[in-house]
Amino acid sequence: MMSKNKKEKMAGKGLTRREFLKASAGGAAGVAVAPYFAPRLAYGQKPIHVRCHSIYGGKAAVLGRSVTDGVNMWKDEVNRKGGILGRHVVTSFRDTRGKTEEAVRLAREAAASGEVDLLLDSCSSREAFAVKEVSRDLNFIIIATNSKTTELTANPKTRAPYHFRSAAQNLHDMAAGAKYAAGLAKKHGWTKWATIAPDYAYGRENAMFFIRFLKMYFPEAEILMELWPKLWEPDFTPYVTKMLGAKTQAVFTSQWGGDVVALLQQGALYGLHEKVKIFSIDLGDFTAINPVIKAFGKLPEGIYMGTRANPLTPATKLNRDWFNGFKKTYGYEPSGWSQQAYSGLLFYQKAVEKAGSTDQKAVRDALAGLEIVAPWGSPPEQKLALRASDHTNILYTEAWGKTVNKMPYVADVLTLSWDDIFKAEKEYFKEKGWV
Amino acid sequence: MDIASLLNCLADPGCMAGQIISGIIIAMVLFLVASGLSLILGVLGLLNFAHGSLYMIGAYFTYTVMASIGNFGVALILAPIGVGICGVILERFFIKRVYGLDALYQLLMTYAFILIFDDVVKFIWGIFDLSIRMPSLFRRPPVTAIGTIVPFYYLFLIVVGVLLVVAIWLFLSKTKYGKIINAAASDPEMLMCLGINVPFVYTIVFGLGSLLAGVGGALACPLRAITPGMGFAVIIESFVIVVIGGMGSILGTFVVALMFGLMRSFGILGFPFFELAFIYVFMAVVLIVRPAGLFGKVRI
Amino acid sequence: MLQVEDIHTYYGTSYIIQGLTLEVKDGEVVCLIGRNGAGKTTTLRSIMGLAPPQRGLIKFKGEEITGKAPFSIVRMGIGYVPEDRRIFPDLTARDNFEIARRGNSRKSSGGWTIEKIYEFFPKLRELEDHKGTEMSGGEQQMLAIARSLMGNPDLLLVDEPTQGLAPLIIESFVELIKSLKQEMSILLVEQNASFAFSVSNRGYVIDKGKILYHGSIDDLRENKEVHDRYLAV
Ligand SMILES: Nc1ncnc2c1ncn2[C@@H]1O[C@H](COP(=O)(O)OP(=O)(O)O)[C@@H](O)[C@H]1O
Numbered sequence: 008m009m010s011k012n013k014k015e016k017m018a019g020k021g022l023t024r025r026e027f028l029k030a031s032a033g034g035a036a037g038v039a040v041a042p043y044f045a046p047r048l049a050y051g052q053k054p055i056h057v058r059c060h061s062i063y064g065g066k067a068a069v070l071g072r073s074v075t076d077g078v079n080m081w082k083d084e085v086n087r088k089g090g091i092l093g094r095h096v097v098t099s100f101r102d103t104r105g106k107t108e109e110a111v112r113l114a115r116e117a118a119a120s121g122e123v124d125l126l127l128d129s130c131s132s133r134e135a136f137a138v139k140e141v142s143r144d145l146n147f148i149i150i151a152t153n154s155k156t157t158e159l160t161a162n163p164k165t166r167a168p169y170h171f172r173s174a175a176q177n178l179h180d181m182a183a184g185a186k187y188a189a190g191l192a193k194k195h196g197w198t199k200w201a202t203i204a205p206d207y208a209y210g211r212e213n214a215m216f217f218i219r220f221l222k223m224y225f226p227e228a229e230i231l232m233e234l235w236p237k238l239w240e241p242d243f244t245p246y247v248t249k250m251l252g253a254k255t256q257a258v259f260t261s262q263w264g265g266d267v268v269a270l271l272q273q274g275a276l277y278g279l280h281e282k283v284k285i286f287s288i289d290l291g292d293f294t295a296i297n298p299v300i301k302a303f304g305k306l307p308e309g310i311y312m313g314t315r316a317n318p319l320t321p322a323t324k325l326n327r328d329w330f331n332g333f334k335k336t337y338g339y340e341p342s343g344w345s346q347q348a349y350s351g352l353l354f355y356q357k358a359v360e361k362a363g364s365t366d367q368k369a370v371r372d373a374l375a376g377l378e379i380v381a382p383w384g385s386p387p388e389q390k391l392a393l394r395a396s397d398h399t400n401i402l403y404t405e406a407w408g409k410t411v412n413k414m415p416y417v418a419d420v421l422t423l424s425w426d427d428i429f430k431a432e433k434e435y436f437k438e439k440g441w442v
Numbered sequence: 443m444d445i446a447s448l449l450n451c452l453a454d455p456g457c458m459a460g461q462i463i464s465g466i467i468i469a470m471v472l473f474l475v476a477s478g479l480s481l482i483l484g485v486l487g488l489l490n491f492a493h494g495s496l497y498m499i500g501a502y503f504t505y506t507v508m509a510s511i512g513n514f515g516v517a518l519i520l521a522p523i524g525v526g527i528c529g530v531i532l533e534r535f536f537i538k539r540v541y542g543l544d545a546l547y548q549l550l551m552t553y554a555f556i557l558i559f560d561d562v563v564k565f566i567w568g569i570f571d572l573s574i575r576m577p578s579l580f581r582r583p584p585v586t587a588i589g590t591i592v593p594f595y596y597l598f599l600i601v602v603g604v605l606l607v608v609a610i611w612l613f614l615s616k617t618k619y620g621k622i623i624n625a626a627a628s629d630p631e632m633l634m635c636l637g638i639n640v641p642f643v644y645t646i647v648f649g650l651g652s653l654l655a656g657v658g659g660a661l662a663c664p665l666r667a668i669t670p671g672m673g674f675a676v677i678i679e680s681f682v683i684v685v686i687g688g689m690g691s692i693l694g695t696f697v698v699a700l701m702f703g704l705m706r707s708f709g710i711l712g713f714p715f716f717e718l719a720f721i722y723v724f725m726a727v728v729l730i731v732r733p734a735g736l737f738g739k740v741r742i
Numbered sequence: 743m744l745q746v747e748d749i750h751t752y753y754g755t756s757y758i759i760q761g762l763t764l765e766v767k768d769g770e771v772v773c774l775i776g777r778n779g780a781g782k783t784t785t786l787r788s789i790m791g792l793a794p795p796q797r798g799l800i801k802f803k804g805e806e807i808t809g810k811a812p813f814s815i816v817r818m819g820i821g822y823v824p825e826d827r828r829i830f831p832d833l834t835a836r837d838n839f840e841i842a843r844r845g846n847s848r849k850s851s852g853g854w855t856i857e858k859i860y861e862f863f864p865k866l867r868e869l870e871d872h873k874g875t876e877m878s879g880g881e882q883q884m885l886a887i888a889r890s891l892m893g894n895p896d897l898l899l900v901d902e903p904t905q906g907l908a909p910l911i912i913e914s915f916v917e918l919i920k921s922l923k924q925e926m927s928i929l930l931v932e933q934n935a936s937f938a939f940s941v942s943n944r945g946y947v948i949d950k951g952k953i954l955y956h957g958s959i960d961d962l963r964e965n966k967e968v969h970d971r972y973l974a975v
């Protein structure tokens with residue numbers, strides 16, 4: 008590729024490895040967060056150390072930030088009340104850079120250090136499966152706060168005794184979302200459906216579940232097409248024209264963050280959200296709502312969206328206060344990621360109190376089947392549970408609504424029933440042989 | 443597989459026209475980014491992975507101009523120039539040190555800059571996704587033609603893309619500076635022996651390539667969220683286009699960008715799950731048959 | 743015009759030019775002859791700044807040029823015609839002249855223009871729109887020389903212009919060098935000693951990166967060793 012001459016002429020100054028490392032360290036400095044070991048407390052007790060692993064670079068940076076502030080919020084609240092069992096809480100954060108090997112290496116390091124009491128795995132599903140194996144290997148408590156992939160906890164063959172999930176789950180989200188969509192579709196006769204979901208574990212799984220449950224609740228629904236743009240796809244136009252060309256009446260999408268923004272931006276040029284009913288599970292997150300508002304000058308109305316981390320879901324004081332408290336402290340609205348990390352910590356806090364120690368075995372036993380009250384627990388009791396059978400989080404508010412251009416941007420909220428979700432889940436588990 | 447909808451579309455001129463337009467639109471922004479990459483690879487022999495970051499900076503500059511002045515026309519001029527200046531600084535202080543070195547060094551250095559630019563962007567503009575409104579000039583009902591609708595902004599994009607490809611081609615093949623750049627691509631040492639300040643030419647070429655990425659970023663702004671790391675989504679595809687088109691060939695880049703766009707828009711109709719794999723297979727075949735790319739010349 | 747004093751040049755760790763001294767005076771044609779691999783090309787590359795010597799001094803018109811960038815050396819008035827001609831494959835003859843054209847602020851009179859080049863090399867007028875790859879070896883060599891003239895050099899370095907050319911064409915190059923001599927000094931590198939001697943005023947013999955012998959053309963012709971090595975067929 009390079010001519011010999013060019014080589015000779017330009018060979019003058021090479022970049023040495025040291026110079027390069029120096030140059031790249033500048034880049035990494037912004038994302039590496041130094042561990043923080045609090046000074047010994049007056050009462051001489053060792054603090055409880057919560058470690059959080061997330062992604063702080065690239066397009067997923069917003070994920071890392073949301074999670075981190077969810078953790079910080081919990082820590083500050085706990086310490087203000089005198090800690091857990093009289094022990095102060097300290098936190099530390101590590102950047103896995105979205106790489107599975109790095110996530111595994113860091114998880115092993117944390118589990119083996121003897122310094123860390125709890126590890127939050129706040130990356131994506133890709134890392135979560137590998138990190139679960141670390142928990143199994145070292146009998147160390149790891150709570151997955153982001154991965155929604157059902158198989159992570161549902162498959163009894165791969166369960167790990169010290170592994171838990173505080174994230175919502177695709178199966179639950181979609182059983183709820185499809186029920187909501189089916190209700191409206193039945194009423195209005197929307198039979199021609201499309202799905203458009205990012206082409207990786209998360210999108211593939213939730214589109215599959217959506218189709219399955221939509222057909223279950225509304226057998227007349229016909230899926231015209233399944234579309235699979237890759238994650239962070241810049242061009243949605245051909246997908247839009249394909250949907251419009253087929254006279255699609257309604258579309259389900261699990262594009263999130265900038266992707267749902269781009270889908271709506273490019274769709275708007277063709278009048279997509281006026282011509283097709285959009286059911287977006289992730290538009291409801293403020294990380295998407297805010298840029299959509301900037302792109303349109305207002306939030307386009309009449310789009311159906313799942314809402315989590317919203318003061319209206321549920322519309323209780325506890326939830327409102329949490330939402331507003333977060334916003335006031337950190338200057339932006341919490342995301343589902345902040346909420347799920349916070350759930351995991353509430354579970355841990357209660358388990359330690361119940362166990363009376365941070366001993367891994369004792370806390371594990373306390374966590375399994377634990378019930379707590381959380382801002383987004385299903386009203387009226389606002390309970391949230393870590394199901395004993397599969398160590399996964401249940402009973403969180405599953406709500407959908409219609410966009411309106413006024414804070415908190417959702418109206419006609421419908422909260423879906425967990426009885427229905429469990430019914431749908433049971434059927435799926437039966438089919439998979441997971442019961 | 444959805445071959446039926448591909449066949450239906452091929453039989454329906456309106457649908458055909460619609461998918462062709464979407465393919466062309468994919469091609470336009472990609473062409474702008476890829477053309478700069480191709481220029482830099484062809485002339486400087488540099489694998490610039492940070493090129494996508496320059497596209498990103500173009501988008502952020504556009505955001506800032508829109509937020510402060512609010513005029514998209516001004517943004518379309520200022521943002522690319524700003525990116526061009528960034529490119530010149532980058533080349534002068536860093537990139538020029540890795541010319542002619544092993545591709546691994548180039549990769550390491552330019553990859554480091556992807557991280558650095560992402561952090562700089564996060565530091566200045568924050569980590570949350572940004573966006574701008576469709577400029578008011580283009581906020582009007584789409585044009586209807588050949589049974590399909592063509593968004594007004596897309597017409598504009600196509601016009602700008604075609605004008606730019608003609609302008610770049612004229613510049614490179616008809617002007618003295620273009621010829622100097624061409625000569626620098628084949629034999630920089632000889633060029634130096636004709637009294638031409640080749641390091642300066644390199645800086646200019648890098649700046650121009652960056653400017654083109656900046657134009658891409660600016661034009662993409664009303665269509666995509668502006669986010670740290672957004673360059674990553676375009677850099678791989680741009681490399682694919684440059685490699686298939688033949689590095690250094692602007693015409694090749696343009697033609698292959700169009701092919702790429704059309705393959706995607708029709709691929710999405712026919713086999714939405716495999717359309718990208720299909721393109722990579724195509725690339726592999728091209729490289730086996732013509733290692734220098736469709737429009738490239740083999741150079742030693 | 744040009745003084746090269748005790749230069750030492752390396753390629754990586756290979757020690758190629760090992761203390762070489764030579765001089766070209768105003769208006770002279772000086773030849774540098776030697777066998778393949780003797781270091782002739784490297785000597786020219788050292789002067790041009792393409793292979794800067796690690797030690798030694800090179801002065802052009804009294805000014806030191808060691809360590810300067812090649813393009814600044816060209817701008818001071820040295821033209822270079824490399825041994826493999828190095829024609830840009832995509833450019834036409836005319837393109838070559840256009841990019842090589844430099845102002846002639848150093849010269850009070852005339853200076854080279856494309857028109858003057860065409861008068862000097864009528865053949866190139868016919869080839870004006872041809873690309874380098876479409877030309878014969880002799881035509882390429884003419885183009886390479888003409889191209890460097892567009893920089894208005896006071897000193898021309900020419901590396902083995904006759905290499906691979908037919909005898910008839912070589913003969914025409916004798917006339918060419920003789921007429922160029924009216925306008926500039928020339929340092930001519932050759933293996934073809936009979937050609938070199940027919941156009942030069944003085945000559946140097948190089949071997950293993952050192953000057954073995956130098957003197958007037960008549961001296962060189964009479965030298966037995968030179969005769970045996972470079973003139974005997
Ligand atoms: N780029 C290079 N790297 C290492 N050695 C070289 C290089 N170019 C030439 N040489 C060596 O330098 C010596 C002189 O070469 P050169 O100056 O080209 O000789 P000449 O022009 O007299 O034939 C030869 O032994 C050749 O092998």
Ligand SMILES: [Mg+2]
Nearest residue numbers: 782783784825
């Ligand atoms: Mg030689």
